[in-house]
Amino acid sequence: MHDHHDHDHDDHDHDHGHAPPQKDHDAGPMGAYEVLEEAVRSLLIDKGVLTAQEIAAQVDVMDSRSPALGAKVVARAWTDAAFKKRLLADTRAALADFGIDIGTLAEFRMVENTARVHNVIVCTLCSCYPKMLLGIPPAWYKSLAYRSRTVADPRGVLAEFGVEIPNDVEVRVHDSTADLRYIVLPMRPKGTKGWSEEQLAATVTRDCMIGTALPRARSPAAA
């Protein structure tokens, strides 16, 4: 045991202070938008427009959305032709049938990848994203580099994601500018015949539904 004590001190550099190694998440002064958010939220509660419980409930709704939800929708579309048809024609209604309420803030459109068209989604003006299906967007989706380059050089951006689209396939960029949110319906990967919806859903990543990745079949055992 004496050895153990020595070992600890030999190995452990002690020239640090005694603050916890992980900073408090809100250490440092608040930014202007943090101040604004807190002020508006406090006012809405004080004036009885919203309750703190309603705000917490909405945060819970947002946290319940993730790419896994979108992947389930894609897998259903791959296995149920009638569902796919409805999903492409009336995305809101098809998602409602599937038990997903996308709310009232935006309309949704599913865009289908085919052997002739590869779709990719961007929002050059801000960061419009189908949050009610995919959850919070990745940081890069909001970056100026992705937003500005995807409209002007989509194939170059896709190549950086490891996606090479042949020159006889149209790359179709969707710049979400207004009241519609776009989600890519990727092509079902080869080698997945007979797979269950759950196995298929495991091939669909978030980026597949933005258009910056393609689903890849892994063996069903690994899926």
Next chain:
Amino acid sequence: MVRARVKAGNDAPPARRFSPGDPVRVADREAVGHCRTPWYLRGKAGVVAAIQGRFRNPEMLAYHKPGLPALTLYKVRFRQNQLWDRYAGPACDQLEVDIFEHWLEPPK
């Protein structure tokens, strides 16, 4: 909860200026404030691909105005090699953007 954007009802007048297949040009004018027409498309020629419905005007909604009457929103398709002088991809590549009616004009 807050409903910032509510789709307009069917009581809005159905008249619209353009139909799918029509060639259009994005107005080349400046705008101050919350405008949803990207700069890189101003003055560019495209084709109406679809009618997306009628939505309240975001340029008014952003300033707490009702944004009514609702405006027709068009999906407009552009050829990439007509948007960018040195577009690197093949001629088949396209870009689709939703643009409100008051930003679209007949081609010159």
